[in-house]
Amino acid sequence: MIPRMRTPHQGIALQVRNLRKAYQDVVAVDGLDLEVHSGECFGLLGPNGAGKTTTVEICEGLNTPDSGEVLVLGRGWGHQDRELRQRLGISLQETQFSEKLTVDETVQLFRSFYDRGPSPAEVIAMVQLQEKAQSRVGSLSGGQKQRLALACALVGDPELLFLDEPTTGLDPQSRRQLWELIERFKADGRSILLTTHYMDEAERLCDRVAIVDHGRMIALGTPQALIARLEAEHVVEFALAEPSAIDETLLRAIDGVCAAERRNGTYRLQVSELHRAMPSLLAELRRQGAQLAELRTHSATLEDVFVSLTGRHLRDE
Amino acid sequence: MSEPGRRWTGHPLVQLTRVRYREFFREPEAVFWVFIFPVLLAAGLGIAFRNRAADRTVVAVVTTGQAAPLADALRRADGLDVSLLTDSAASEALRIGNVAMVVVPSASGQLEYRYDDSRPESRTARLVVDDVLQRASGRRNPLAVRDQLVRERGARYIDFLVPGLLGMNLMGSGIWGLGFAIVDARKKRLLKRLIATPMSRSQYLASFVLSRLTLLVIEVTLLLGFGVLVFGIPLRGSLPLLATICLVSSLAFASLGLLIASRAQTMEGASGLMNLVMLPMWIFSGVFFSASRFPEQIQPFIQALPLTAVIDALRANILRGAGWHMVTGELAIILAWMVGSFVLALKLFRWR
Numbered sequence: 001m002i003p004r005m006r007t008p009h010q011g012i013a014l015q016v017r018n019l020r021k022a023y024q025d026v027v028a029v030d031g032l033d034l035e036v037h038s039g040e041c042f043g044l045l046g047p048n049g050a051g052k053t054t055t056v057e058i059c060e061g062l063n064t065p066d067s068g069e070v071l072v073l074g075r076g077w078g079h080q081d082r083e084l085r086q087r088l089g090i091s092l093q094e095t096q097f098s099e100k101l102t103v104d105e106t107v108q109l110f111r112s113f114y115d116r117g118p119s120p121a122e123v124i125a126m127v128q129l130q131e132k133a134q135s136r137v138g139s140l141s142g143g144q145k146q147r148l149a150l151a152c153a154l155v156g157d158p159e160l161l162f163l164d165e166p167t168t169g170l171d172p173q174s175r176r177q178l179w180e181l182i183e184r185f186k187a188d189g190r191s192i193l194l195t196t197h198y199m200d201e202a203e204r205l206c207d208r209v210a211i212v213d214h215g216r217m218i219a220l221g222t223p224q225a226l227i228a229r230l231e232a233e234h235v236v237e238f239a240l241a242e243p244s245a246i247d248e249t250l251l252r253a254i255d256g257v258c259a260a261e262r263r264n265g266t267y268r269l270q271v272s273e274l275h276r277a278m279p280s281l282l283a284e285l286r287r288q289g290a291q292l293a294e295l296r297t298h299s300a301t302l303e304d305v306f307v308s309l310t311g312r313h314l315r316d317e
Numbered sequence: 318m319s320e321p322g323r324r325w326t327g328h329p330l331v332q333l334t335r336v337r338y339r340e341f342f343r344e345p346e347a348v349f350w351v352f353i354f355p356v357l358l359a360a361g362l363g364i365a366f367r368n369r370a371a372d373r374t375v376v377a378v379v380t381t382g383q384a385a386p387l388a389d390a391l392r393r394a395d396g397l398d399v400s401l402l403t404d405s406a407a408s409e410a411l412r413i414g415n416v417a418m419v420v421v422p423s424a425s426g427q428l429e430y431r432y433d434d435s436r437p438e439s440r441t442a443r444l445v446v447d448d449v450l451q452r453a454s455g456r457r458n459p460l461a462v463r464d465q466l467v468r469e470r471g472a473r474y475i476d477f478l479v480p481g482l483l484g485m486n487l488m489g490s491g492i493w494g495l496g497f498a499i500v501d502a503r504k505k506r507l508l509k510r511l512i513a514t515p516m517s518r519s520q521y522l523a524s525f526v527l528s529r530l531t532l533l534v535i536e537v538t539l540l541l542g543f544g545v546l547v548f549g550i551p552l553r554g555s556l557p558l559l560a561t562i563c564l565v566s567s568l569a570f571a572s573l574g575l576l577i578a579s580r581a582q583t584m585e586g587a588s589g590l591m592n593l594v595m596l597p598m599w600i601f602s603g604v605f606f607s608a609s610r611f612p613e614q615i616q617p618f619i620q621a622l623p624l625t626a627v628i629d630a631l632r633a634n635i636l637r638g639a640g641w642h643m644v645t646g647e648l649a650i651i652l653a654w655m656v657g658s659f660v661l662a663l664k665l666f667r668w669r
């Protein structure tokens with residue numbers, strides 16, 4: 001699908017060591033280490049305000065760290081930056097392109113900055129905006145605007161792609177469409193650093209994920225490995241009708257329950273064997289005379305990993 | 318599929334400049350304010366202040382004593398309109414400016430002239446009325462005089478006005494044109510997105526200069542063309558000098574616009590700053606009336622304003638046909654503003 005003109009960078013596409021950045025009294029990034037291997041899609045997963053965007057913008061050379069080292073495609077910022085930028089594709093959070101230009105004119109403008117790469121028409125076709133090529137940017141939907149942003153990131157045939165929250169604020173259909181596009185570029189051997197606060201996005205797109213919170217990395221691994229670390233494949237959440245209550249220690253004692261906690265009236269159990277734990281749980285509740293108001297169960301996700309690590313939900317803030 | 322040699326349309330500077338045109342011409346309001354409004358303003362003011370064959374002066378005669386023969390004598394004179402009013406009505410008319418002066422006859426035959434000596438038309442009316450009445454009463458002039466009327470293009474208000482409007486327009490389009498576009502791009506985070514590409518930052522700024530220069534040609538041609546064709550404004554100076562004045566003026570105001578836009582994060586902040594910068598020039602720089610009317614003490618300040626220099630240079634060139642050596646002072650001031658603002662803007666400019 002994507003015409004390759006560059007051989008992908010070999011080795012490590014992006015290396016970040018002990019990165020720190022503070023704004024006035026807020027520490028945005030607090031000693032972060034990252035390595036993005038060539039050809040991998042690496043996800044920075046964390047809630048809003050975790051320092052993801054600051055980290056990415058430092059990697060993109062748009063922000064300067066207080067301390068720490070960043071190597072992009074083996075090179076640091078501050079020396080022949082424009083050459084390095086020729087090899088990067090960047091999609092920032094919340095860029096608004098000029099509404100009075102057409103899609104084609106916008107892509108042409110961005111294409112003119114790069115020495116090489118596909119033609120504007122080819123890039124527009126890649127992100128499936130052919131029908132909108134002559135439309136003004138102001139008339140595009142949110143999903144179409146994000147695809148335009150992706151097109152502008154791809155015009156230079158980049159070796160390393162930075163995508164900062166590429167699907168935030170989009171409807172589910174537009175998100176899936178964008179995921180398919182990103183997957184195709186990934187299949188092509190490009191390296192991608194992606195930030196998101198959607199766990200399903202990270203699970204679907206990323207080869208490896210770093211979970212960040214308060215500017216620190218709190219977990220790193222493949223999505224499967226991180227979920228496996230919970231030692232529980234399922235999560236059961238329930239609420240009891242007032243004024244019933246049940247002691248968490250009783251819940252932890254149930255066969256197949258790995259962890260149990262209560263928060264805001266909702267009980268949350270990590271369960272390894274759902275078919276054994278559920279009957280025992282219901283029996284225990286009946287024995288305590290507790291009335292169920294709500295009961296949900298789902299397979300464990302990265303969200304559950306985040307909750308088990310921080311006690312908070314990704315999208316709480 | 319790769320493009321080893323760029324077609325000229327693919328050059329970033331060409332692309333950036335075309336974006337400037339597209340953004341401008343696709344904004345009907347901008348086109349109106351830059352191209353149409355100054356012409357409308359010139360047309361409106363030109364008509365309002367057109368020179369009439371001779372201005373009529375209105376005087377009142379109070380209906381006491383010998384009012385009727387006095388009024389008749391005044392009516393026979395050129396350029397006087399006379400109304401007979403009661404004392405209180407005449408005073409009221411004088412107070413609100415409907416009449417230039419009031420003539421009050423008295424039983425003793427002595428006349429009273431009632432007028433405000435700070436009003437030029439009242440002082441004129443006093444001289445005319447007195448002359449008419451004295452001659453009607455038998456005065457003979459000891460000195461023989463002859464009037465030769467000289468009505469020349471270049472001395473009318475519209476002649477004075479058009480270079481002023483041109484200067485004001487150069488200022489407005491330079492400051493607004495650059496300032497708003499840059500602050501808008503910063504607010505939309507488009508500036509940040511652009512510097513994330515290999516785009517040359519100086520080419521980005523150069524694209525504003527290039528587009529400004531082309532728009533400048535249209536702007537100047539429209540307004541001056543209108544003035545010449547409709548009002549017969551004389552273009553007495555050399556056209557290359559006129560073009561040079563317009564060019565450096567436009568660049569100076571564009572630099573000033575860049576300076577104002579160098580930090581502003583919001584449109585409201587930017588437009589406040591722009592008005593703050595432009596307001597003194599609208600008032601003091603002599604767009605609508607001569608800047609020399611302001612007190613001597615603030616003249617150094619007024620003369621240092623870029624718009625004052627621009628308008629003085631334009632009037633000297635257009636109306637008096639002044640050569641290069643006569644506008645070097647003004648050109649120096651304009652160039653100083655251009656270089657100073659640009660250097661400072663580059664120091665302060667934030668891309669984020």
